[in-house]
Amino acid sequence: MGKSILIINGPNLNMLGTRQPEVYGSDTLADIEAACVARGKALDLTIDFRQTNDEGEMVDWIQAARTDHDGIVINAAAYTHTSVAVLDALLAVEMPVIEVHLSNIHQRDEFRQHSYVAKAATGMICGLGAQGYSLALEALASRLGTNGGSTA
Numbered sequence: 001m002g003k004s005i006l007i008i009n010g011p012n013l014n015m016l017g018t019r020q021p022e023v024y025g026s027d028t029l030a031d032i033e034a035a036c037v038a039r040g041k042a043l044d045l046t047i048d049f050r051q052t053n054d055e056g057e058m059v060d061w062i063q064a065a066r067t068d069h070d071g072i073v074i075n076a077a078a079y080t081h082t083s084v085a086v087l088d089a090l091l092a093v094e095m096p097v098i099e100v101h102l103s104n105i106h107q108r109d110e111f112r113q114h115s116y117v118a119k120a121a122t123g124m125i126c127g128l129g130a131q132g133y134s135l136a137l138e139a140l141a142s143r144l145g146t147n148g149g150s151t152a
Protein backbone atom coordinates (compact mmCIF):
# COMPACT_ATOMS: atom_id res chain seq x y z
CA MET A 1 0.00 0.00 0.00
CA GLY A 2 1.19 3.53 -0.76
CA LYS A 3 2.74 5.72 1.92
CA SER A 4 1.01 8.84 3.19
CA ILE A 5 2.69 12.23 2.99
CA LEU A 6 1.64 15.33 4.92
CA ILE A 7 2.44 18.57 3.08
CA ILE A 8 2.28 21.58 5.41
CA ASN A 9 2.20 25.17 4.20
CA GLY A 10 2.58 28.06 6.61
CA PRO A 11 1.30 31.61 6.96
CA ASN A 12 0.33 33.69 3.94
CA LEU A 13 0.99 30.92 1.43
CA ASN A 14 -2.79 30.97 0.80
CA MET A 15 -2.05 34.30 -0.95
CA LEU A 16 0.23 32.74 -3.57
CA GLY A 17 -0.49 33.80 -7.13
CA THR A 18 -2.03 37.10 -6.06
CA ARG A 19 1.08 39.18 -5.26
CA GLN A 20 4.90 39.09 -5.56
CA PRO A 21 5.03 36.66 -8.53
CA GLU A 22 8.63 37.80 -9.12
CA VAL A 23 9.57 36.27 -5.75
CA TYR A 24 7.17 33.33 -5.38
CA GLY A 25 6.03 32.55 -8.94
CA SER A 26 2.54 32.80 -10.39
CA ASP A 27 1.16 29.40 -9.31
CA THR A 28 -1.59 29.46 -6.70
CA LEU A 29 -1.48 27.08 -3.74
CA ALA A 30 -4.29 25.12 -5.41
CA ASP A 31 -2.05 24.74 -8.51
CA ILE A 32 0.77 23.43 -6.32
CA GLU A 33 -1.61 21.02 -4.56
CA ALA A 34 -2.81 19.64 -7.91
CA ALA A 35 0.81 19.12 -9.04
CA CYS A 36 1.64 17.35 -5.76
CA VAL A 37 -1.38 15.05 -6.01
CA ALA A 38 -0.40 14.16 -9.61
CA ARG A 39 3.25 13.55 -8.67
CA GLY A 40 2.14 11.59 -5.61
CA LYS A 41 -0.02 9.33 -7.76
CA ALA A 42 2.95 8.53 -10.01
CA LEU A 43 5.09 7.79 -6.94
CA ASP A 44 2.41 5.74 -5.14
CA LEU A 45 2.13 8.34 -2.38
CA THR A 46 -1.12 9.57 -0.82
CA ILE A 47 -0.98 13.35 -0.44
CA ASP A 48 -2.56 15.27 2.45
CA PHE A 49 -1.99 18.92 1.48
CA ARG A 50 -2.74 21.65 4.05
CA GLN A 51 -2.17 25.34 4.80
CA THR A 52 -2.43 27.20 8.10
CA ASN A 53 -1.80 30.71 9.35
CA ASP A 54 -1.66 29.39 12.93
CA GLU A 55 1.57 28.21 14.61
CA GLY A 56 -0.23 26.05 17.18
CA GLU A 57 -2.23 24.30 14.49
CA MET A 58 0.99 23.58 12.61
CA VAL A 59 2.49 22.02 15.76
CA ASP A 60 -0.69 19.93 16.26
CA TRP A 61 -0.49 18.64 12.67
CA ILE A 62 3.18 17.69 13.03
CA GLN A 63 2.48 15.82 16.29
CA ALA A 64 -0.45 13.92 14.73
CA ALA A 65 1.68 12.95 11.72
CA ARG A 66 3.47 10.44 13.98
CA THR A 67 0.46 8.13 13.75
CA ASP A 68 -1.21 9.26 10.52
CA HIS A 69 1.60 9.78 7.97
CA ASP A 70 4.94 8.37 6.81
CA GLY A 71 6.75 11.56 5.82
CA ILE A 72 6.42 15.34 5.84
CA VAL A 73 7.07 18.11 3.32
CA ILE A 74 7.01 21.48 5.04
CA ASN A 75 7.14 25.06 3.86
CA ALA A 76 6.72 26.73 7.25
CA ALA A 77 6.93 30.17 5.58
CA ALA A 78 7.65 32.89 8.20
CA TYR A 79 7.61 30.32 11.05
CA THR A 80 10.74 28.83 9.43
CA HIS A 81 12.68 31.78 10.80
CA THR A 82 10.99 32.19 14.19
CA SER A 83 9.50 28.99 15.58
CA VAL A 84 11.31 26.82 18.11
CA ALA A 85 7.89 25.20 18.72
CA VAL A 86 7.76 23.95 15.12
CA LEU A 87 11.39 22.78 15.39
CA ASP A 88 10.68 20.85 18.60
CA ALA A 89 7.62 19.18 17.05
CA LEU A 90 9.66 18.16 13.98
CA LEU A 91 12.51 16.81 16.13
CA ALA A 92 10.01 14.53 17.90
CA VAL A 93 8.23 13.19 14.83
CA GLU A 94 10.73 10.50 13.80
CA MET A 95 10.06 10.35 10.06
CA PRO A 96 11.71 11.92 7.01
CA VAL A 97 11.06 15.65 6.75
CA ILE A 98 11.84 17.68 3.62
CA GLU A 99 11.91 21.46 3.98
CA VAL A 100 10.81 23.43 0.92
CA HIS A 101 10.91 27.13 0.06
CA LEU A 102 9.74 28.63 -3.20
CA SER A 103 12.35 31.39 -3.08
CA ASN A 104 16.08 31.05 -2.46
CA ILE A 105 16.09 32.18 1.17
CA HIS A 106 19.89 32.53 1.09
CA GLN A 107 19.68 35.33 -1.47
CA ARG A 108 17.15 37.30 0.57
CA ASP A 109 16.98 39.35 3.79
CA GLU A 110 19.40 38.22 6.48
CA PHE A 111 16.54 37.20 8.80
CA ARG A 112 15.30 34.75 6.14
CA GLN A 113 18.69 33.05 5.86
CA HIS A 114 18.33 31.19 9.16
CA SER A 115 15.92 28.25 9.36
CA TYR A 116 14.91 26.53 12.60
CA VAL A 117 13.20 23.87 10.45
CA ALA A 118 16.54 22.98 8.81
CA LYS A 119 17.83 21.66 12.16
CA ALA A 120 15.20 18.89 12.00
CA ALA A 121 14.97 18.38 8.23
CA THR A 122 16.34 15.40 6.32
CA GLY A 123 16.98 17.78 3.44
CA MET A 124 16.06 21.22 2.15
CA ILE A 125 15.09 22.49 -1.30
CA CYS A 126 14.83 26.21 -1.98
CA GLY A 127 14.79 28.57 -4.93
CA LEU A 128 13.14 26.24 -7.44
CA GLY A 129 9.60 27.54 -7.05
CA ALA A 130 6.70 25.09 -7.11
CA GLN A 131 8.98 22.40 -8.57
CA GLY A 132 10.57 22.11 -5.13
CA TYR A 133 7.46 20.34 -3.82
CA SER A 134 7.62 17.66 -6.54
CA LEU A 135 11.34 17.17 -5.91
CA ALA A 136 10.62 16.79 -2.19
CA LEU A 137 8.08 14.05 -2.98
CA GLU A 138 10.70 12.29 -5.14
CA ALA A 139 13.12 12.38 -2.22
CA LEU A 140 10.54 10.98 0.20
CA ALA A 141 9.48 8.24 -2.23
CA SER A 142 13.10 7.23 -2.54
CA ARG A 143 13.63 7.16 1.22
CA LEU A 144 10.36 5.38 1.93
CA GLY A 145 10.98 2.83 -0.82
CA THR A 146 7.71 3.30 -2.68
CA ASN A 147 7.13 2.33 -6.33
CA GLY A 148 8.40 4.92 -8.76
CA GLY A 149 10.77 6.56 -6.27
CA SER A 150 14.13 7.16 -7.90
CA THR A 151 17.24 6.11 -6.01
CA ALA A 152 19.05 9.35 -6.76
Ligand code: CA2
Nearest residue numbers: 012013015016019077078101102103112
Ligand atom coordinates in the same frame (compact mmCIF):
# COMPACT_ATOMS: atom_id res chain seq x y z
O1 CA2 B 1 10.14 31.13 -0.22
C1 CA2 B 1 9.32 30.59 0.53
O2 CA2 B 1 8.66 29.62 0.22
C2 CA2 B 1 9.03 31.23 1.91
O3 CA2 B 1 8.84 30.17 2.84
C3 CA2 B 1 7.77 32.06 1.74
C4 CA2 B 1 7.39 32.84 3.01
C5 CA2 B 1 8.59 33.63 3.53
O4 CA2 B 1 8.25 34.21 4.79
C6 CA2 B 1 9.83 32.78 3.69
O5 CA2 B 1 10.90 33.60 4.11
C7 CA2 B 1 10.18 32.08 2.40
C8 CA2 B 1 6.28 33.86 2.75
C9 CA2 B 1 5.11 33.38 1.97
C10 CA2 B 1 4.19 34.56 1.70
O6 CA2 B 1 3.67 34.38 0.41
C11 CA2 B 1 2.93 35.39 -0.16
C12 CA2 B 1 2.61 35.20 -1.48
C13 CA2 B 1 1.86 36.17 -2.10
C14 CA2 B 1 1.44 37.29 -1.42
C15 CA2 B 1 1.76 37.45 -0.10
C16 CA2 B 1 2.52 36.49 0.54
